[in-house]
Amino acid sequence: MKTAFFFLSAIAVLLFASVLACNALPGIPLCPAVSSNALVLGSGAIHLFLISTALLFLLDPDLKAMFKKLGFPGGLLNTLLYTVGGLVAVFAALFIISFALFMLGVNDQGKVVDKISGLPVYILLFAVFFAPFSEELFFRGFLVPRIGIIGSAALFAVSHITYGSIAEIAGVLTVGLILGAVFKYSKSITPCILIHLIYNGISIAAIKLIT
Secondary structure (H helix, E strand, O other): OHHHHHHHHHHHHHHHHHHHHHHHOOOOOOHHHHHHOHHHHHHHHHHHHHHHHHHHHHOOOOHHHHHHHHOOOOOHHHHHHHHHHHHHHHHHHHHHHHHHHHHOOOOOOHHHHHHHHOOOHHHHHHHHHOHHHHHHHHHHHHHHHHHHHHHHHHHHHHOOHHHOOHHHHHHHHHHHHHHHHHHHHHOOOHHHHHHHHHHHHHHHHHHHHHO
């Protein structure tokens, strides 16, 4: 099974490389088809890489052992407490960051709003219901035990750099730190997935309501 995940990771890299190549050299055969579906192929490649790479290393020696290491699904009370506590911490921290950036004259959150409001519905549904699983498995389940909470959060923030927003990077870094702490202290990936899913859902719904 590990071999299968290795090949999936390799396919994801090749797929993403083909999207980049077609953007740079649109005259390559098959590029018109790739470029017209660049958003789907690019997003799919990224998340395929995240989840297949995480599973490649976490699936040791088997599925049961992986679930145990990730604390999945975890106890109901533990999951509930850390999910609620994590969500409160996330929204409180983001409020403070937004206020601080506003006082510093940094107000580029409109870039995020513009980008998300222009995405098709199926991409938004993907961001709410699938991305939390792939991103939490990779950034928290895989990276936190290996490079720590800060390193994982930093890479999580870098992965959102395409929004071109300082506020977004600062916010994602903060959310990454909180999710890393939740994973470490709850000893379960489940609250992280739920926090991520709920946060994405609320954020996207709010943006769609104001645009």
